[in-house]
Amino acid sequence: MSTVFLDWAAPQSCAAGAVFPVFMPFMGCPGRCIFCAQDAQTGGAEASLTQRLAVARAALARRADRGLPPVELAFYGGTFTALPAPAQEACLAFAAEAMRAGQAVAFRCSTRPDCLSAAKVRALRESGCGCIELGIQSFADAALDLARRGYGQAVAITACELVRAGGLRLGVQLLPGMPGVDRAVFLQDVQTALSVGANMLRFYPCLVLEGTALAEQWRAGRFAPWDLPVTLDALAEGWLLAHAGGVPVIRMGLAPEASLADAVLAGPVHPALGARVLARALLLAVRRACAQYAPGKPLRGLEIPHRCQGHFWGAGGELRSAWAGLGITQERLSCGQEGQIRLIW
Ligand code: SF4
Known part of the structure; x- marks a missing residue:
């Protein structure tokens, strides 16, 4: 891991x-x-x-x-x-x-x-x-x-x-x-x-x-x-x-x-423009990290700050398929420490 x-x-x-x-x-x-x-x-x-x-x-x-x-x-x-x-x-x-x-x-x-x-x-x-x-x-x-x-x-x-x-x-x-x-x-x-x-x-x-x-x-x-x-x-x-x-x-x-x-x-x-932007920014940051550290390898887990829970999936779940493409489904998402995102392969 x-x-x-x-x-x-x-x-x-x-x-x-x-x-x-x-x-x-x-x-x-x-x-x-x-x-x-x-x-x-x-x-x-x-x-x-x-x-x-x-x-x-x-x-x-x-x-x-x-x-x-x-x-x-x-x-x-x-x-x-x-x-x-x-x-x-x-x-x-x-x-x-x-x-x-x-x-x-x-x-x-x-x-x-x-x-x-x-x-x-x-x-x-x-x-x-x-x-x-x-x-x-x-x-x-x-x-x-x-x-x-x-x-x-x-x-x-x-x-x-x-x-x-x-x-x-x-x-x-x-x-x-x-x-x-x-x-x-x-x-x-x-x-x-x-x-x-x-x-x-x-x-x-x-x-x-x-x-x-x-x-x-x-x-x-x-x-x-x-x-x-x-x-x-x-x-x-x-x-x-x-x-x-x-x-x-x-x-x-x-x-x-x-x-x-x-x-x-x-x-x-x-x-909800601001929340939708924040959701995309988070996705973009994780996507870039995946490309940098483990290209092509799906994530086994993702920990996000509590404050991101509300907007994580985007408006009406619009980002679910993009997250699935990185390996992230509801079961693989959890809340961790405030102030950081943890990517697990
Ligand atoms: S200076 Fe600012 S407030 Fe005044 S008309 Fe231009 S954009 Fe509007």
């Missing part, structure tokens, strides 16, 4: 507490990117910033009344560092008040790479910001051009470096399947994100959303999103790269808002 262990440690959470989002759709954005429909993604597009902060303030107070621990505030959905000064001051004042009251320990924000400078990073850190999530989408010049982002790879990389050099954690959001991003480009984007020091990644497979310029391209037959099988396989490979680099992928796929479901015209949507 021979045995091989694979590292399968659970990704470390990068948040200072439960992440408490305050969505600010399109606020501060210099234009509308071709794929973006933040109003559909976050719901409640009409509310003003003042109303949003008031709702968040009341929700934080309710959390505190229930004895819940402090959160990490998150200003999402727009370009935080390009907000008009009064709006940014209102957000910073709200965050400071929540931190003074012990309701929050820090805040994070999302922004565009071309709206950042060393001075802005420093000012954010001094205000209690611990993390900046950059809407990178892709590092590839051709993809950035097609999305009319108005800057190129050098600006995206410099922005990542500014965040890390400023002592903040860096989140990188990628948009696999956007125009100009095929599987190879996406995997290169993941590698680049890791090489510039990303502390966490998000994979948002590109969807065609009503009201976007991309929807017009799709209607004209000039753009086709990835289908689900391509997306699942590419994300599984990207997830494995991130895992090998010790970097968690904290989100895969957009959050399932009702307004989003109404707006999706085409693209790889599935309610």
Whole structure:
């Protein structure tokens, strides 16, 4: 009998507490990117910033009344560092008040790479910001051009470096399947994100959303999103790269808002997208280990961490035949130590 262990440690959470989002759709954005429909993604597009902060303030107070621990505030959905000064001051004042009251320990924000400078990073850190999530989408010049982002790879990389050099954690959001991003480009984007020091990644497979310029391209037959099988396989490979680099992928796929479901015209949507990707990543890792250590020899047993049990066979058992091809049936599967996979021949 021979045995091989694979590292399968659970990704470390990068948040200072439960992440408490305050969505600010399109606020501060210099234009509308071709794929973006933040109003559909976050719901409640009409509310003003003042109303949003008031709702968040009341929700934080309710959390505190229930004895819940402090959160990490998150200003999402727009370009935080390009907000008009009064709006940014209102957000910073709200965050400071929540931190003074012990309701929050820090805040994070999302922004565009071309709206950042060393001075802005420093000012954010001094205000209690611990993390900046950059809407990178892709590092590839051709993809950035097609999305009319108005800057190129050098600006995206410099922005990542500014965040890390400023002592903040860096989140990188990628948009696999956007125009100009095929599987190879996406995997290169993941590698680049890791090489510039990303502390966490998000994979948002590109969807065609009503009201976007991309929807017009799709209607004209000039753009086709990835289908689900391509997306699942590419994300599984990207997830494995991130895992090998010790970097968690904290989100895969957009959050399932009702307004989003109404707006999706085409693209790889599935309610269990993340679990399906994890299942494929595990299969891919074991398949690669089999090819490396015992080519052609079926496994006699496989031990996986408990936390993998729920997604191991894939949605509706879709991976059972692939596992059978490696020798793994229900009888040969067991749970072992957390943090590792054990392959037995
Ligand atoms: S992708 Fe980001 S910068 Fe572009 S419109 Fe959407 S929120 Fe604004």
